[in-house]
Amino acid sequence: MTTLYATLGVESDATLDEIKRAYRRGAMKWHPDRNPGRETEAHLAFQEIRDAYAILSDDEQRRIYDDVFAQEMRRWQAELAEQEAQEHAAQREAQRVAQEHYEKMVAIAMRFADDGHNRDVLFGVLLGQDCEAELAARIADSVWALQESRRAHAEAAEASGPDVAPEEPVNAAPHGEDARRTNRHPGAFESFWHGLFGIRS
Structure with a gap:
């Protein structure tokens, strides 16, 4: 599961300075002007980096994102565990x-x-x-x-x-x-x- 932190290439406990530096690196790398012939791909990557930075550089939005992501991770893990349990039960029955x-x-x-x-x-x-x-x-x-x-x-x-x-x-x-x-x-x-x-x- 891709996160905003992964989009910027930082850890989930990164400081604001680390997030800013990662954003600058990513923006320079994927700016459309720096990727002739790959403008479409570069534009999409550049936009993802800008969106990630907009959220993670704001304390309140970052806190909300972390809370929502944690909830989604717990839900996803519960669904995965249930699916695995059902598969194991089906295997045992077979x-x-x-x-x-x-x-x-x-x-x-x-x-x-x-x-x-x-x-x-x-x-x-x-x-x-x-x-x-x-x-x-x-x-x-x-x-x-x-x-x-x-x-x-x-x-x-x-x-x-x-x-x-x-x-x-x-x-x-x-x-x-x-x-x-x-x-x-x-x-x-x-x-x-x-x-x-x-x-x-």
């Missing part, structure tokens, strides 16, 4: 809606994946739910990869079968490769799920 939509799309994809449908079906279902194509592809890929990981884990667990010697108690702690397998897969699966969707299974 983020909430987007998060709810994302979680809904993930839940739908998981349901169809659990029913045995492949990645392309998941993608098509999400598109049918007004899911943006890029997001639908990303969710379909992630959910399908998750299902494949779960299926592979289940098949590996079924293929390995119980590996406990008859003389060992049934509740003995696993050891060796069985211990690594038992300890590795749940953590890996949980990390995979958390990495994809930001939540724990």
Whole structure:
């Protein structure tokens, strides 16, 4: 916001002598006779300098100007703060809606994946739910990869079968490769799920 002080090139607490000196400098610089070929621009600048000096060189007019300007600044700042608050509220609401939509799309994809449908079906279902194509592809890929990981884990667990010697108690702690397998897969699966969707299974 340009002020009369800025027009003269002085601070708002400038003395009368500083204002007079600034006016003389500006008037000499922008006098139309000193700016051949730029008369229109010079005339406008010269007039602004004269108007600013007329107000700031008069104590009463300067006081009124300062009061009015301060009021306008407070009003402008209040309007700006209100506008920023409204924008922030709108952004938060948009983020909430987007998060709810994302979680809904993930839940739908998981349901169809659990029913045995492949990645392309998941993608098509999400598109049918007004899911943006890029997001639908990303969710379909992630959910399908998750299902494949779960299926592979289940098949590996079924293929390995119980590996406990008859003389060992049934509740003995696993050891060796069985211990690594038992300890590795749940953590890996949980990390995979958390990495994809930001939540724990």
